[in-house]
Amino acid sequence: MNRSKAKFQMEPNTGVTFDDVAGVDEAKQDFQEIVEFLKSPEKFTAIGARIPKGVLLVGPPGTGKTLLAKAIAGEAGVPFFSLSGSEFIEIFVGVGASRVRDLFNKAKQNSPCLVFIDEIDAVGRQRGTGIGGGNDEREQTLNQLLTEMDGFSGDSGVIVIAATNRPEILDSALLRPGRFDRQVSVGLPDVRGREEILKVHSSNKKLDKNVSLSVIAMRTPGFSGADLANLMNEAAILAGRRGKQKITLKEIDDSIDRIVAGLEGTKMTDGKNKILVAYHEIGHAICATLTAGHDPVQKVTLIPQGQARGLTWFLPGDDATLVSKQQIFARIVGGLGGRAAEEVIFGESEVTTGAAGDLQQITQIAKQMVTTFGMSEIGPWALMDPAVQSGDVVLRMMARNSMSEKLAEDIDKSIKAIVDKAYEIAKMHIRNNREAIDKLIDLLLEKETLSGDEFRAILSQFTDIPEAKQKTKLTLPELVAA
Template identity: 85%
Template structure:
């Protein structure tokens, strides 16, 4: 009844706000008198919302380990059966058993399986599911009520849940468990590296900076991949090389066969150096982390960047700089080899920069079209059915204005990228020469060579010997 899950709040990192909410519930269960003295009543339900892999189920396991009260754990799909009335009967049985053992905790994982919006007529809803949901609504806050039973539920699709389920009195609190920031990622990495042997030069803060957008599950997988690589290479400790290779593998795919063809290799080298030079010389772009000619996934070569700050808020200048950097490869091909020799290598870059430019116009209001959102939320919803049913209310004139603005942004940035390539041809030739020889250039090596030919902005340089040298 009091499960030893082996997980406590010490094992949960990077979600401090959610942890604090749950710590409060644990205190409520342990010392109810302290809260009752000021007229507080115990919350009936807590809904955990967030993307997959952020630690929602882990938090529930931690609260089970910490609370010291009976804990019932099940999945939303366990209520749904093909037989009529089974789901509602299981909900009744669950809450009857929970009331007998109150105070207690009930954890329902993936509650969207049973709590989907009623009467929507889309998404595969049926009467059996609705009866199960009705019974759940009644048990959580109906005529009889349920004192001492706290329901914790988790979902990554809150937009499809029934509104009656989300109201105060049923789920009193909605706790968002989002993707961790830099500090959160560092704490998560520290938790997952406790049982691993790391070389002394491995910096968890640098790994955290290199992994924006990674969830807790991604970071756990990263450290495990690094440990597997270290074992495969016969090492007794994980070094920075294993961690770098693991990040590259997770983000870009497996390492491919190295290129031997002279012409293709030279072209890819100019393409990647074009990205790195245009990004470095454009204000607002993140600093280069490394440039490599080693193929990964579909890419023949890659240029990596380290985000300078947490990328949750991005300025217009930063978005503009990303488009310039993204077009640097195509600009280098066109200027150095001529327009007839441009290749299909820029296909992925063009998709990315077109998406950024369109978002600047239609979502962020960063163009002459005006500061207003031009896309219906249903159109950009992840739900396929909602997208099919959404009516596009945009006029032909507005659609034309949007296309014109997107094209203007991309044309302007392409001219800037070509200007950077023309003005720094000597530096690009030197960088390509070194890159062809070494196949991989670190960010510091790249900036040291580039600074011999032009002034590198100081915000693109980390606190290393290169920065002191350039400042001097």
């Protein structure tokens, strides 16, 4: 029971090398340096460099942290121990600390070697957050891990690689130099990284000659490596189901729809509901297109997917690492377009529950504008405690609410002012374009799906469209706002 449950490979054969890891070039470079250190340490020790004790991989789920660990095991050619943080945890007192000692004893006997601990937050959580005191078995396990990594025994030739997607809850003693000397961020890939990842995951698939991986990469911002692998697999399954010999753009298009919005539902036959949904979706598309700063419309459809009865798809431009106030406000206007269309066209008493998801989304965006981004009349303040914003329940419970009642009231007023202003603009767009809306509704009810180019061609007959959106001719859908 006290023995470590780590899986040990004297000559690791994970089947993964650095060639199989794409889209995280900076992280890969750090690891290549460690592999070189393990293969020829004298090159570094001759000038006084010491071998790093630990490397912490930090990043969202699905970005390739465990894959990187497999690659370094395959490349380094040294003994490799792999386990999960939860494998230290046991109901019996002292077992976790004993397993840590056993693991490092085995590792020292085989040094130089690598130890990989996946999901280290299971055992490395901040100490002292337990309520009521007493002996905390997890804390004793962490204390033993801290001692083994940089205690009194000195250098041991053991490199610890750990992975987590929750670095904010890790104990500060674990993150100091001498324990985890390096924190390597493995983030979501950029457009070039996504193309490299798609090349890796499509190497064993038969693609039609018209499928461009660079186009798919441009149309999938926010997708992680795992998302892209799933996308190509879903496309291959669809092609097989449809009896095709190769994966075409149609399968990839449908796969993105399925991943983002859910499975396609049964087409609507009810005349009244279908008309209501049509006006709602055209309202989104009109308000988004006529508001400066919004992403262009990719398509409008009345075919249900997931929980949505209809969808309006938008095409994000560049990877949105920095978003302006104008762009955020435009998203609020576009999000309110559906409700605005219902109210202007059918009357206030006939508005439906279809806008519930939109209202939640735009309220959250407006709240972030005020409390996080400092984009309101209150001024450039960060008005929310980071602990309150974090996903950790314990930190939220312990966070002290230092906000005055007056400030809380001002925040509510600012949020309401932003949403009210956006709603008035959305209703104005609907009132000013009734003729165009009626023409678009007739075509949408007939075809059930309108492409962005078809939508803009009809709308441009009645009103001027911002120049940037007129030139958009893209083929694949992306992030959805319904």
